[in-house]
Amino acid sequence: YxxxxxxxxxxxxxxxxxxxxxxxxxxxxxxxxxxxxxxxxxxxxxxxxxxxxxxxxxxxxxxxxxxxxxxxxxxxxxxxxxxxxxxxxxxxxxxxxxxxxxxMAPAKNQLTWQQQLQAYDTIAQKADNLDLRMEAAIKVAVMQHLAGRDREAVKRLEQLLRRTHRGLLRNDAGALLSEILPNAINAYLGDGQPLKALALVERHRDRLQQQHISWDFLVRIAETFTELELHRRANRIFLFLYDRAKNPTHKGEAALAIAQNFAALGLWEEALNYADRAAGHFQLEQNRNRAYPLQLQARIKALGDDKAAGWLDKHPVPETAPALSLAAEFCWKLGRFDQVARLLEIKDSLSDLSTEDRLRLAEAAYRSNHLDLAQSHFRQLAQNDRFSAQARFRLAQILETRKQKDKAAALYRELAEQTGSGGRVWQALAQDRLKELTL
Structure with a gap:
């Protein structure tokens, strides 16, 4: 020039x-x-x-x-x-x-702002010159973005890019779309419209991956996929995060999420692989403890009871409710009733046991001959309509074991004469024991 x-x-x-x-x-x-x-x-x-x-x-x-x-x-x-x-x-x-x-744009007054938006829209609709149309459409999107209306801006830019495949400003339209996509996606998530948010993610996956997007934003998207039971799609993002992560905690979080999604899909070998990776990456014990239940569960499913039991023996169960519950359930399956009782006692010291866990603790204590412990928990269960019959039968058995036959017989009789349909099996057992005691 x-x-x-x-x-x-x-x-x-x-x-x-x-x-x-x-x-x-x-x-x-x-x-x-x-x-x-x-x-x-x-x-x-x-x-x-x-x-x-x-x-x-x-x-x-x-x-x-x-x-x-x-x-x-x-x-x-x-x-x-x-x-x-x-x-x-x-x-x-x-x-x-x-x-x-x-x-003059953008105006602070809503009416004037709307008039300015309409002016740009008129140009975008009527101009014969392609670049002029694109410039006007982009300015509509910019106005909407500055007003916090990112979802409308995204729709406008998507429409523009879909209809035009050339033009001096096409790359600018794409750059603006990339910049405001996270805001629009977050807006849909915030309004309880996850499907619309994820539709945007799917349509613009390549565009999103080409720019630097915050860890928290990607995690939120992946977690939304998980909540909608779209586990494979969730794992695409979590695997991307896992590969990108430099921070050990971030790497552990991504690995644990991957393992959880694989578990939901029934892919237990993959779940085990990433659960172990998560435990390896986590530096804080409290984070490693979060991986433990999935490490155990995946071993049971992928490797079988024997190998899982061997691993359990070498890795102490963390004192967290999920780990203690799962380990107790597994030990019950193995017939390790003494261990079940010990695990659930620890859990009971941390938080209130569910009725089901209390019953398992009482039964495990009874079967491992910890009668005082069993008696204490069966007495609590005797007040529960669902498990009252079973609890009273066990209490009578404990009395019988302790040679208190009169008290045992009275309790058997009370249970045998109970009216109603609840606990019929235990009523029948009580009747049988009562007959034997009175012979």
Whole structure:
């Protein structure tokens, strides 16, 4: 451009009678950073008798607005309005409307803001020039974004990119879409519309992966997939996070989430692999303890009871409710009643036991001959309608074991004579024991 401008200087500025040469000179002056000369050339071009009215209006507009500040453009407000209304749907008119809107937007007043948005939308709908249409559509999206209406902005940009496959501003539209996608996705999640959020993620997976997105945002998306039981899709994100993570805690969190999703899919070998990885990455004991239940459960499912039991013997059960419950359930299956009782006693010291856990503790204590412990918990269960019959039968058995046959018989009799349908099996057993005691 500098060389071309130098040639024009040697030859002299073209005359309006040569509109093509004058237009090229104006462009050259603009590209070489000489706005005054460019504006002057465009102003002269606007008077050329060899141009049609639409082209004259475009040249006049360039002469008024090229490289002008906001205040300078405002000085020419009346002239811009004149251009706008001479040929209302011409390119010059629409460009004048855009320039006038640009210097005022975005308005703080809602009504004026809406009018500005409508102005850009009108240009986007009516302009024949592709780049002008794209610029207007992008400005609609920018206005919506600045107003916190990111979901509307995303829809507008998606529509623009879907309809246009070329244009100078297409990459700009894509860049803006990438920037505001996380906000729109979070807005859907915040409004309780996870399916719409995840639809955006699916449509723009490549775009999202190409930019730096925060760990927390990606975790939130992956967790939403998990909540919707879309475990494979969740794991695509968690595996990406696992590979990207440098922080050991982050790596452990991702591995544990991957393991949980594999477990939900019934892929127990994969679940075991990542549960063990999670435990290896976690540096804090409290985090390692979170991985323990899945490590045990996955071993039971993937490797069988014997290998899982061997692992359990070498790895003390953490004093957390999930780990203690699962280990107690597994030990019950193995017939290790003494261990069941010890595990559930620890859990009882940490928090209130569920009725089912209390029954398991009482039964385990009874079967491992810890009768005082069993008696204590069966007495509590005797007040529970669901397990009352079983608890009273066991209490009678404990009395019988302790040679307190009269008290045992009284309790058996009370249970045997009980009316109602609850605990019929235990009633029948009580009747049998009562007969044997009275022989």
């Amino acid at each position: 500098e060389q071309a401008y130098a040639i024009y200087q040697d030859m002299g500025v073209p005359e309006p009678a040569s509109p093509m040469s004058l237009a090229l000179y104006a462009i050259t002056a603009h590209q070489t950073g000489r706005p005054e000369q460019a504006r002057h050339a465009f102003a002269r071009l606007a008077k050329s008798e060899r141009l049609d009215e639409s082209s004259k209006l475009l040249a006049r507009l360039a002469g008024l607005t090229l490289n002008r500040t906001r205040d300078e453009v405002i000085e020419h407000f009346d002239e811009l309005q004149d251009i706008r209304w001479q040929q209302p749907e011409s390119e010059a008119s629409l460009r004048a409307l855009m320039r006038l809107t640009d210097i």
